[in-house]
Amino acid sequence: MTTIQRKKSNPIAHLTPEDIERIGIELDAIRDEVMGSRGEKDAAYIRRVIAWQRGLELGSRGVLLFSIFPPAWLVGTAGLSVAKILENMEIGHNILHGQWDWMRDPKIHSTKWEWDHASPAEQWKHSHNELHHTYTNVIGRDNDLGYGIMRVDEDQKWHPMHLGQPFYNFVNALLFEYGIAAYDLELGKNLKTRERRRDPKFRAALKAVRRKIGKQVLKDYIVHPALSGPSFLHTIAANATANVIRNLWSHSVIMCGHFPNGVETFEKTSIEGETRGEWYLRQMLGSANISGSPAMHLMTGNLSHQIEHHLFPDMPSNRYKEIAPKIQDLFQRYGLSYTSGPLPKQVASAWYKVFRLSLPNRGEAAVRRPVEKKAPAVSTRWRRAQPQAPASAHLGSAGLGTPTPVALSAE
Amino acid sequence: MAVIRNLRSGAWRVVELITTPVVPADYLDVIAPLRNAQVLRAKIDAVRPETENSVTLVLRPGRGWRTHRPGQYVRVGVDVDGVRLWRSYSVTSPPSRRDGRFTVTVNAVPDGVVSTHLVRRARRGMIVHLDVPAGEFLLCEPRPAKALFVTAGSGITPVMGMLRSALHELSDVVVVHSAGTREAVVFGDELRALAAAGRIRLIERHTRADGRLKPADLDELVPDLFERKTWACGPNDMLDDLETHWADAEAADRLSTERFRPTLINSGGGGTVTFTGSSTVVETDGSEPLLDSGEAAGVLMPSGCRMGICFSCVLPLREGAVRDLRDGRLTVAEPGDNIPVQTCISAAAGPCTIDA
Numbered sequence: 198m199t200t201i202q203r204k205k206s207n208p209i210a211h212l213t214p215e216d217i218e219r220i221g222i223e224l225d226a227i228r229d230e231v232m233g234s235r236g237e238k239d240a241a242y243i244r245r246v247i248a249w250q251r252g253l254e255l256g257s258r259g260v261l262l263f264s265i266f267p268p269a270w271l272v273g274t275a276g277l278s279v280a281k282i283l284e285n286m287e288i289g290h291n292i293l294h295g296q297w298d299w300m301r302d303p304k305i306h307s308t309k310w311e312w313d314h315a316s317p318a319e320q321w322k323h324s325h326n327e328l329h330h331t332y333t334n335v336i337g338r339d340n341d342l343g344y345g346i347m348r349v350d351e352d353q354k355w356h357p358m359h360l361g362q363p364f365y366n367f368v369n370a371l372l373f374e375y376g377i378a379a380y381d382l383e384l385g386k387n388l389k390t391r392e393r394r395r396d397p398k399f400r401a402a403l404k405a406v407r408r409k410i411g412k413q414v415l416k417d418y419i420v421h422p423a424l425s426g427p428s429f430l431h432t433i434a435a436n437a438t439a440n441v442i443r444n445l446w447s448h449s450v451i452m453c454g455h456f457p458n459g460v461e462t463f464e465k466t467s468i469e470g471e472t473r474g475e476w477y478l479r480q481m482l483g484s485a486n487i488s489g490s491p492a493m494h495l496m497t498g499n500l501s502h503q504i505e506h507h508l509f510p511d512m513p514s515n516r517y518k519e520i521a522p523k524i525q526d527l528f529q530r531y532g533l534s535y536t537s538g539p540l541p542k543q544v545a546s547a548w549y550k551v552f553r554l555s556l557p558n559r560g561e562a563a564v565r566r567p568v569e570k571k572a573p574a575v576s577t578r579w580r581r582a583q584p585q586a587p588a589s590a591h592l593g594s595a596g597l598g599t600p601t602p603v604a605l606s607a608e
Numbered sequence: 609m610a611v612i613r614n615l616r617s618g619a620w621r622v623v624e625l626i627t628t629p630v631v632p633a634d635y636l637d638v639i640a641p642l643r644n645a646q647v648l649r650a651k652i653d654a655v656r657p658e659t660e661n662s663v664t665l666v667l668r669p670g671r672g673w674r675t676h677r678p679g680q681y682v683r684v685g686v687d688v689d690g691v692r693l694w695r696s697y698s699v700t701s702p703p704s705r706r707d708g709r710f711t712v713t714v715n716a717v718p719d720g721v722v723s724t725h726l727v728r729r730a731r732r733g734m735i736v737h738l739d740v741p742a743g744e745f746l747l748c749e750p751r752p753a754k755a756l757f758v759t760a761g762s763g764i765t766p767v768m769g770m771l772r773s774a775l776h777e778l779s780d781v782v783v784v785h786s787a788g789t790r791e792a793v794v795f796g797d798e799l800r801a802l803a804a805a806g807r808i809r810l811i812e813r814h815t816r817a818d819g820r821l822k823p824a825d826l827d828e829l830v831p832d833l834f835e836r837k838t839w840a841c842g843p844n845d846m847l848d849d850l851e852t853h854w855a856d857a858e859a860a861d862r863l864s865t866e867r868f869r870p871t872l873i874n875s876g877g878g879g880t881v882t883f884t885g886s887s888t889v890v891e892t893d894g895s896e897p898l899l900d901s902g903e904a905a906g907v908l909m910p911s912g913c914r915m916g917i918c919f920s921c922v923l924p925l926r927e928g929a930v931r932d933l934r935d936g937r938l939t940v941a942e943p944g945d946n947i948p949v950q951t952c953i954s955a956a957a958g959p960c961t962i963d964a
Contacts, residue, residue: 229935240690251635295919301692301947304634304647307919308948311629326918412628420625476915510917578915579897579953581934 199351200336201482202464209478211532218582220481220531221474225581227523228509231516232299240300242515246287246495247305254280258421264431277439279496282446284313286498291514293322298511316378317409320402324381330510334455334483337465341455344369344376345385348554350462355557362555363548373444378406446496449544450487454503456547457485459536476578480507481528486521486537493540494518504535641735642670648738650684653709655730658794662715662762663727664700669710669738675703676710676741678773679766679839679866683944684712685737688725692737694945695722696868698766698841699741700795702773713794715762739944745839745866751777752837756830758850760786760821760842761794766866767841768795775807782830786813786821786842821846823853834859841866872958873929873938879956883907883964884926892956897933899951902964909951909964916953925949928960 201207212220257276264270289312291297297305311318324340332338336352343349346369347362369376382402387393417440422432461482468479487493487501494501494517502517505524512520528535538546623632633644641649650673654666676682681696697712716727747770755778757767764785775781787793793812803810811829813821826833834857840850847865854863872879877894883902890905892898899921902909912920916934924946930939933953941947941960951962 225934232935233937236689237687238690240687248638251630251638255635295922295950298919298922298948300687300690302687306948308922313629322918323912323920327912327920330917331913331915412625416625416628420622424626473915511919578913579933 199462200464200467201461202467203352208461208482208533212478216531217478218472218474220527221472221477221582222584223527224477224508225473227520228512231509231512231520235299235513235516239513239515240297240302243288243292243297243300243305243513246283250280250283250288254284261421261428261432261435262425263428264425264435265428270431270435274435274438277435278442278446281313281439281443282496283498285443285447286450286500287495287514288312288498289314289318290498290500293318294326295511296513313413314377315374315406315410315413316381317405320381320405321377324383326510330507332468333480333507334460334462335465335468335479336462338468340380342462344380347551349456349550351554351558352462352464353554355554359555363552366548366551370445370448371441373448374440375410378410382406449540450497450500452547453487453540453543454484454500456550457536457538457543458546458550459534460485471578472582473578473580474582477508480504481524481533483507484536485543486535487540487543488537489539504537642668645671648672648740649735650738652730652732652734652736654732658713659792659796661727661792662713662794663730664711664713665726665730666709666711667736667738669708672740673708673738674740676769677746678703678770679745679747680741680743680769681745681766682710682712682741683739685739686722686725688721693722694737694739694942696942698743698769698866700765700768700772702769704773713762713765713768715765715794717762742944743866745841745864747774747839748837754780754832754836755782756833756836756838757781757783757785758821758826758838758840758842758846759783760815760846762868763840763842763866764794764799765841767839768798770839771802771808775802781808782811782836783808784811784813784821784826784829786815786846788816789814823849826853833857834862836862838863839866840864841868873940874956874958877931877955877957879928879958879960881956882959882961883909884961885964894931894955894957895933896955897952898930898949898954898956898962901956902951902962907964911952914952916950919950921950921952922948923951924963925954926961926963928956929958930954930960931957 201209253276257273257280260269260276261273264273289310292305292310293307293312295307298307303309307322314321329339329341334342336342336350343353346365348355348359382399387396387399393399417436418433421436422429425432463479463483468475471479481504484503484507486504487497489501499514499517500506502521505512505517505520506514508524525535626632627635633646637644637647642651648670650667650669652665653668656664656666658664676699679698681698683694683696685692685694697714699710700713701709701711703710714723714726716724743766745766751774757770759767767783771781771783783799785793785799790796790812793799799808799810802808815821830836834854838854840847840863844867847867850863851860851865854860874894878892879894881890881892881898881901882888883890883905886907888902888905888907890901892901899909899911899914903911909923910921912918925939925941925948926946927941927943929941930949931937931954932939933955938957939947939949939954946963951964
C-alpha cells in the first residue's frame, strides 16, 4: 500500500468534509446505543470466559503433571495453548483496553489487570492503547506498522536490512511475546545512545520487564515442571510448545489486523487538526477483519472484528458482532471498502506483503501531491460533531456538555 | 518458629508463582469467596420482609470483618445490572451476636437503583461486597439519664441498632418517629411492643395524615426536650430544622445527627473540582475535560490519547459527580467509592474531588 495521500486514486476523494462528519455522527450514535445497553448479561459473559479460562488452564496444568505419558502431554499442551490464547486475546487484551471498566469491579479493571505475557500490562497499554490506537496506520507515528523491524508500506524507506524481513518476521512470530516486550520498551530507540540507556525512566521500565519475564519463566519452566516430578522435562517442552503456539496464533491474528491488502495508511501531516469524524474514517480504512465462526471470534479475542474494535476500542468485545452489520452498511452507503477475509487468506496476504516489501519499490508506486497544511493539532478528537438539522435518531445526548460545534476542516 | 514462618512464606511464594500473573486468591474466590482477607465480602443468609418497601438482610461477613458499634453504618457493594454500586446502610443488629452475623435494613427509595435492587432481588446465598463499619453516630458513655431519638423514614435504622444493643442500659427513652402511614413504619411491631412493655415512650407521626413534624411540635410532645440527650436521623431538611432549633435553645451539644448525604449534581454542568494531591481547586463550567482544567491549573496528570480510548488518564473520583462529554452519562461517587474515571472525556457535573 501507499499512504492514502499519495495514491493515484484516492479512495476517499468522493467524500466531502460534511460526509466525514456525518459518518462520525452515525458512529457516535451506534456507540451510544451499545454503551448505554451494557448490563448484567455482558458482565456475566466476561466472568464466564474468565472462569472457563482459569478452569481450562488449571485442568491442563493438572494433566501436564503426568506429561511423561504421551496422551497426557498432547491433551495438556492443547488445553494450555487454548487457555493461554484466551487469556491473552479475549481476556487480557480486552480488559486492558478498559472494555470492562464500566463494571467497576477492581478484579476486572484496566488499571489492575496483569496478563500472562512478557510485557507488563502498564507498558503495553501505553504503546498499544495510546500510540497504536490513536495514531493507527500513520507512518512515522504508529510503530505497529512493521514494529520498527519491517517495512510493510511502500512509503516506508527501503534499506538493505529489509531483505531479511521474512526471516525476522518468522522469528518474531515464534517469540512474539518477547518481541512485544522489546517493542513496548522501544529498545531500538532507547539502546541507541548512552544518555537514553541511562535514562531512569527507561531503566525502571527495563527492570519491570525483567521482573515480569523472570516470573513468567519461573512459572512455566521451573515451578510447574518441578511439580510434575519425573515429567519435569516433558512439562518444560509442553509449556514451551503452548507458549510458541500462543505466540504464532496471536502474531498471525495481529498481522491480519493492519497488514493485508486493502488496508490504507496515512501521512503524518494528514492528522494535524484531525476531527473526530476524520479519526473514525482513518480507523475504518486502516483495519481489516477476519471472517469466521463464533469460535474464531472468541479465539482471536474478537480482533476478527478489528474494524469495529478500532472504531470503539473500549466497547465490550462480545458486542462487536452485533454492530458489524451496521458498520458494513455504513461503509457501503459511503462508498468505502470493508476489508475482510478468512484467516488463511488474510495471513497469506500479510506475509506476501512482508516478502514483497523486503525488496525496494518497483516503478512509480506513489504520486507526490502537495499535502494541504492543516490547523495545528489541538486535542479535540473527543468533541463530537453536532448534527445538522433535520436531526436524525439518537442525537439527543450527543450534544450534552459539548457546547462548541466542531469546525469542519478540509481534508 | 522463625523457621516455620520462613518455610510458610517460602511455600506461599511458590504458590504465587504457580498462579502468576493472577494471585492464588483469584482461584480460591471461586470456591470460598468469604475466605479472601483482601476482599471483604458477605453472604446473604436470609432476607426478611419488613414493610412493603423494605427488607432486612442477614449478612454473614467473610474474613477481614470488624464488629460494628451500635449506630454505625456499613458500605455494601452490589452488582446492579453488571455495575458494582456502593451504598451505606446502618447496621440494625446488636454487635453481640455470637454467630458473627449482622443485619441491615434496606428501604426501597424511589429511583434508588441499589435499594430497589436489594428489596426486589436480594436472595439467600447472594454475595455482596463490604467495607468495615464506620460512622460517629454513637451512643455516649456513660449512658444518658434521659434519651430522645427523633427519626423519619429509614432514619430509624441506626436508632434500631442502638435500641437493640443498649436499651437495657437506658432508663428513660422517647422515640419520635415519622413515616408516611402506620404500615410504612419500619420495625413498627417491634417499636410498639417495646412501648407496650413500657421500655420506651413511642410517638408515631403519620405524615400523610398529620403532615410533617416541625421542631415546635417537639416542644409540646416532649416537654423536657432539652434535658435529653438527642439523636436524630432522617431527611436533610428535617435535620437542618432540628439543628437550628437546638442551636436557638443553646443546646446544640445535646444533639447528634446522622445524614444520608445525597451527592450534589449540577444539571447545568460544571462545578468546583478539587485535585487532592496538589490541593488545587478549579472552578469549571462543565464544558471542558477535567484533564484540561487540571493541566491549565498546573496539576500534573497522566494523559494519553485525549479522546477517551486509551485509559491512560484514568484517576479515582473520590466524591462528586462527573459527566461523560461524549454521551452525557453521569458518574456519581460517594465518599469511599473512589471510582476510576477517564479525565480526558469527563467534566464536572457538580462539586467533585479527583485524586491527582
